[in-house]
Amino acid sequence: MSSMIQVRVDGGLFEAAKTAGAVATRSAAEQIRHWARIGREFENAAQVEAAEKAQHADRLEAFAQLRELDEGLEEPEYVETDPSIREITRRLNAALGETLVAALAYSDDPKASHGWATEDSLLPPRGAITRLAFAYAQWQKIAAAEGEQVARLWFVGDNPLLDNETPVNAIREGLLDEVGRAAQALVDDSFAG
Structure with missing residues (x-):
């Protein structure tokens, strides 16, 4: 059992606690304890949020390092696609939205x-063209078999065949073979999970 101690409080605070407590059927002392618990939770939440922000900053730094590696890979200056990469990007933007398309192409600019x-404008970075063309091929396959709404939901939904990652994130991370198999499983109705 917790021990109780007496604490002096400002008269105005005590009156406010009496008024608020009456509405919630609490005594003034119970209301002050209630406010104290809420304050403690807010402070704890702020500490957790600060820790999460620090983790996010670490992830952004790791992402920047991966991006430098990705951009340093030797690839041709321009990859020919049919339709053009600009048309593929327009179609994906219309289907999924610009922010998701930028994300799956590994861009930090939404x-x-x-x-x-x-x-x-400039073409996408060299590493993004492959991701965009691949994403478009998966979009076409799923939309043709299941409809555009299902295709849209598939791209943004957690997928058990991708370790509960979304296809957008998996494409971003370069897991193209795995995403291709997951898309084919949807089209073939062969997922047994």
Whole structure:
């Protein structure tokens, strides 16, 4: 059993506790304890949030390092696709939204795919073209078999065949073979999980 101690409180605080406590059928002392618990939870939540922000910063740093490695890979200056990579990007933007398309292409700029779809702008980075073309092929396959709404939900939903990652994240991480198998399982109705 916890021990009780006496604490002096400001008269205004005591009156406010009496009024608020009456509404919640608490005594003034119970109301003050209630407010104290809430305050403690807010402080704990702030500490947890600060820790999560630090972890997020660490992840962003790791992402930046991976991006440098990705951009350093030797690839041709331009990969020819049919339809063009700009058209693929336009179609994916219309289907999934620019932010998701930028994310699956490994861009940290959520508006990047808007620029890639525009004729007068730069092409996507070399590593993104493969991801975009692959994502479009999966989109077409699923939309043809199951419809566009199912395809959209499939891209953003946790997938047990991808260790409960979304296909968008898996494409971003370069797990193209795994995503291809998961898409084919949906189309073939062969997932038995």
